Amino acid sequence: MSTEPTNPHSGPSVAESLVDAGQPLVGRRAFFSKLSIGLSAVIGGLVGLPVVGFLFAPLLRNSRQIWQSVGPIGNFNVGETVLATFEDPSPLPWAGVTARSAAWVRRESQQNFVAFAVNCTHLGCPVRWLQSANLFMCPCHGGVFDSAGFPAAGPPPHPLFRYRTRVRRGQVELLVGTLPVAVEQ
Numbered sequence: 727m728s729t730e731p732t733n734p735h736s737g738p739s740v741a742e743s744l745v746d747a748g749q750p751l752v753g754r755r756a757f758f759s760k761l762s763i764g765l766s767a768v769i770g771g772l773v774g775l776p777v778v779g780f781l782f783a784p785l786l787r788n789s790r791q792i793w794q795s796v797g798p799i800g801n802f803n804v805g806e807t808v809l810a811t812f813e814d815p816s817p818l819p820w821a822g823v824t825a826r827s828a829a830w831v832r833r834e835s836q837q838n839f840v841a842f843a844v845n846c847t848h849l850g851c852p853v854r855w856l857q858s859a860n861l862f863m864c865p866c867h868g869g870v871f872d873s874a875g876f877p878a879a880g881p882p883p884h885p886l887f888r889y890r891t892r893v894r895r896g897q898v899e900l901l902v903g904t905l906p907v908a909v910e911q
């Protein structure tokens with residue numbers, strides 16, 4: 727009769743059990759390893775794709791410029807500067823009302839118009855035209871532009887961007903793109 731103590735943990739290991747059961751251990755390990763890598767790749771893709779889309783979406787947008795009407799010429803009085811709206815030429819599908827953009831348009835004579843982007847050249851806040859002061863004012867940090875769009879006070883480093891303008895078939899049109907177009911001052 728054997729006097730050796732029986733070890734409750736001395737039975738066959740899991741690996742031995744699997745081998746005994748005819749399961750190829752290495753094959754299982756390789757399978758789970760590949761499964762783990764595959765799942766990691768899928769999760770990484772799900773998390774990373776929106777980030778990549780956000781970073782590269784501006785590059786995929788159509789950057790062409792087109793002439794957009796801001797209304798009949800009769801809507802504009804000589805000497806007045808008014809806010810005119812137009813459609814972004816290449817809005818993102820989810821842009822909604824933000825696809826509407828605006829410009830300050832001034833009729834300088836019967837056929838001559840100037841149009842300024844509404845965004846301040848400091849940090850982009852929308853500027854307002856004050857007819858009584860003959861100035862554009864930025865509400866964010868006190869930026870001031872003269873009637874020609876040049877910085878007059880405050881932090882704005884550049885003149886307001888201008889759009890090219892023309893009159894076609896009785897409509898005042900601006901050459902617009904995804905960003906305001908700077909022209910010679």
Ligand code: FES
Pocket residue numbers: 846847848849850851864865866867868869880881882
């Ligand atoms: S954004 Fe206009 S002054 Fe800063």
